[in-house]
Structures are given as C-alpha cells and as structure tokens.
Amino acid sequence: QVQMIQSGAEVKKPGASVTVSCKTSGYTFTGHYIHWLRLAPGQGPEWMGWVNTYRGDTHYAPKFQGRVALSRDTSETTAYMELSSLTSDDTAVYFCARDLVEGQGALSNWFDAWGQGTLVTVSS
Amino acid sequence: DIQLTQSPAFLSPSIGDRVTVTCRASQDISRGLAWYQVKPGKAPKLLIYAASTLHTGVPLRFSGSGSGTDFTLTISSLQPEDFAIYFCHYSSGFFPITFGQGTRLEMK
Numbered sequence: 001q002v003q004m005i006q007s008g009a010e011v012k013k014p015g016a017s018v019t020v021s022c023k024t025s026g027y028t029f030t031g032h033y034i035h036w037l038r039l040a041p042g043q044g045p046e047w048m049g050w051v052n053t054y055r056g057d058t059h060y061a062p063k064f065q066g067r068v069a070l071s072r073d074t075s076e077t078t079a080y081m082e083l084s085s086l087t088s089d090d091t092a093v094y095f096c097a098r099d100l101v102e103g104q105g106a107l108s109n110w111f112d113a114w115g116q117g118t119l120v121t122v123s124s
Numbered sequence: 125d126i127q128l129t130q131s132p133a134f135l136s137p138s139i140g141d142r143v144t145v146t147c148r149a150s151q152d153i154s155r156g157l158a159w160y161q162v163k164p165g166k167a168p169k170l171l172i173y174a175a176s177t178l179h180t181g182v183p184l185r186f187s188g189s190g191s192g193t194d195f196t197l198t199i200s201s202l203q204p205e206d207f208a209i210y211f212c213h214y215s216s217g218f219f220p221i222t223f224g225q226g227t228r229l230e231m232k
Contacts, residue, residue: 110215
C-alpha cells in the first residue's frame with residue numbers, strides 16, 4: 001500500500017534552517033506530484049508548494065517564496081522540504097502529501113495520501 | 125485569495141447523530157472543494173473531493189454537496205471513530221490553495 005514516512009521531530013533556533021524528508025513506497029514515485037503543507041495549533045492547514053517528481057520543477061505559495069525549497073531524489077523515492085530563516089511562527093507539524101491524480105504532468109491539488117507529520121519547533 | 129469559512133467551529137454530537145458541517149467560500153469556486161479528516165498524531169485523510177466525489181475507501185456515511193460558494197459535509201450516522209477535526213480545502217489553478225479553520229467534533 002502507499003506509504004509516506006517522514007523524518008523525525010526537529011528543534012531549531014530562530015534563523016536556522018530545517019530539512020524534512022518524505023520517503024515513499026507502494027506506488028510509482030514519478031507518477032504523482034508531492035505537496036508540502038503545515039498545520040499549526042488552532043489554525044487551518046497551510047499549503048507550501050509542490051514538486052513535480054518526474055521533472056523536478058517546483059511551485060511555491062507566495063507566503064513561502066524565497067524561504068522554502070522543495071526537491072526530490074527519484075532513486076530514493078524521497079521528497080525533501082527545506083525551510084530557512086525560521087521564526088517561532090514556523091513552529092508547526094509539517095506534512096508531505098501525494099497528489100490524487102496519476103500522470104507525469106497531471107496535477108489536481110487534491111491530496112490523497114499523507115505522511116505522518118513532522119513536528120518542527122522553533123525556540124531560542 | 126479565496127477565504128473559506130467553516131461552521132460551526134465545535135460540535136458535540138452523539139453516536140448515531142446526523143452531522144452537518146458547512147464551508148462558505150468568499151467567491152464562486154465552482155466545485156473546487158475537498159474535505160479532510162484529521163486526528164492527532166495521524167496522517168490526514170481525504171474524504172471528499174470535487175465537492176461531492178467520495179474518495180476510495182471512505183465509508184458511505186460521509187457525503188459532500190454544494191457548488192459555487194456554499195458546501196456541506198454530512199455524516200449520516202456518526203460513529204465513534206468519526207470524532208476528529210474536519211477541514212475544507214479549496215483547490216484551483218487560479219488562486220492559491222487555502223483551507224478552512226476546521227470543525228472539531230468532540231464527544232459529549
């Protein structure tokens with residue numbers, strides 16, 4: 001079955017960067033876009049961006065443009081999210097999620113499989 | 125950007141109740157809405173997409189309806205495993221992806 005296993009919790013100081021990985025299995029990695037989102041307590045989820053796992057191109061939400069970098073390693077069927085210049089406002093659980101539709105150029109922006117989440121805490 | 129307003133923020137239904145959650149969009153989004161279920165420490169689950177399409181494997185007691193600006197998620201007969209937070213989600217190629225603030229279903 002489809003699995004998306006994320007790396008473990010992180011504690012970072014303000015100004016630092018964090019990288020979260022998302023190891024996938026159970027499906028053709030390059031057949032689905034991967035999205036990244038975050039969920040902070042008491043708030044709705046925030047979509048951060050997507051990576052086309054076949055071509056490697058990316059698209060970011062305006063709020064995170066310039067501060068987030070998404071990438072993938074097709075040989076490892078793993079996606080990565082790096083967020084820089086962290087502040088306390090970035091404390092949240094970060095998720096990778098698979099796009100619903102299959103196809104190297106197909107994008108629905110519906111998320112049908114999710115990782116378990118990675119807690120990132122930013123504190124001095 | 126599209127704003128999504130969910131109501132109510134909290135519900136305390138009983139097992140077997142019919143539960144309705146609404147999501148209102150700040151402008152016409154056609155049928156570009158999905159619903160997710162989120163439980164603490166678990167991966168979120170897609171329930172409904174394109175306003176009314178039930179995702180594979182989701183129990184038939186869940187249904188979605190609406191188009192334009194007003195949408196509804198209905199649980200026809202609440203089960204113990206349905207206590208969770210539910211979010212609506214806007215998806216389109218025209219505006220950034222956004223989510224509602226969530227509706228928490230809590231046991232009485």
